[in-house]
Amino acid sequence: QQQVKQSPQSLIVQKGGISIINCAYENTAFDYFPWYQQFPGKGPALLIAIRPDVSEKKEGRFTISFNKSAKQFSLHIMDSQPGDSATYFCAASILGNEKLTFGTGTRLTIIP
Amino acid sequence: NAGVMQNPRHLVRRRGQEARLRCSPMKGHSHVYWYRQLPEEGLKFMVYLQKENIIDESGMPKERFSAEFPKEGPSILRIQQVVRGDSAAYFCASSPRGANTGELFFGEGSRLTVL
Numbered sequence: 001q002q003q004v005k006q007s008p009q010s011l012i013v014q015k016g017g018i019s020i021i022n023c024a025y026e027n028t029a030f031d032y033f034p035w036y037q038q039f040p041g042k043g044p045a046l047l048i049a050i051r052p053d054v055s056e057k058k059e060g061r062f063t064i065s066f067n068k069s070a071k072q073f074s075l076h077i078m079d080s081q082p083g084d085s086a087t088y089f090c091a092a093s094i095l096g097n098e099k100l101t102f103g104t105g106t107r108l109t110i111i112p
Numbered sequence: 113n114a115g116v117m118q119n120p121r122h123l124v125r126r127r128g129q130e131a132r133l134r135c136s137p138m139k140g141h142s143h144v145y146w147y148r149q150l151p152e153e154g155l156k157f158m159v160y161l162q163k164e165n166i167i168d169e170s171g172m173p174k175e176r177f178s179a180e181f182p183k184e185g186p187s188i189l190r191i192q193q194v195v196r197g198d199s200a201a202y203f204c205a206s207s208p209r210g211a212n213t214g215e216l217f218f219g220e221g222s223r224l225t226v227l
Contacts, residue, residue: 006154032214034214034215036218041220042220042221043116043203043205043218043219043220043221044155044203044218045218046215046216046217049214049215089154089155093214095214098143098145098160098207098214098215098216099145099157099160099168100145100155100157100216101157102147102154102155102156103154104153104154105153105154
């Protein structure tokens with residue numbers, strides 16, 4: 001019930017391409033869906049987040065698409081750059097209780 | 113404005129010893145969360161604390177693990193009689209009281225190696 005499933009486990013994208021990472025959740029009480037970015041040896045940092053009252057949120061090159069009926073959400077990175085190479089985690093929580101349930105992570109590598 | 117501070121960054125212990133990990137939240141933050149990250153895995157929630165209170169410890173192993181967040185000083189995650197399976201990165205995160213933003217601010221983690 002608390003699970004968040006993330007795919008793919010790893011992803012290689014050419015510079016300038018679009019990186020897409022997908023997540024699915026089970027608990028319909030979740031109402032906050034953030035994406036965290038983690039570089040090696042560092043802690044995760046919030047990248048972008050969405051509430052279920054909108055279907056899409058865009059910040060710069062990063063976009064979250066949200067499908068409430070399918071209980072799925074995805075991260076799109078446009079014009080991917082080598083500096084985007086990192087591990088990305090989707091997560092979900094109930095707003096007001098910042099206890100996050102994380103996906104298993106996607107290791108993204110952007111190649112020249 | 114300093115971020116979440118964790119220490120030690122790296123800790124090596126032999127089986128049966130105790131490990132103590134410390135976390136100072138961001139200034140103005142009174143909520144602290146501990147997460148564990150095993151190699152090649154996501155972060156697993158362990159415990160949520162406010163000053164002098166454990167709010168949610170549903171992710172804590174029943175034995176050997178304990179956490180506290182005293183009125184003064186950092187939050188402490190304590191692991192007694194460590195075993196090799198405790199080897200992991202332990203992350204602390206904080207959030208401001210009443211902010212209701214959902215965002216957690218993470219430290220850089222404490223990496224525990226049990227020999």
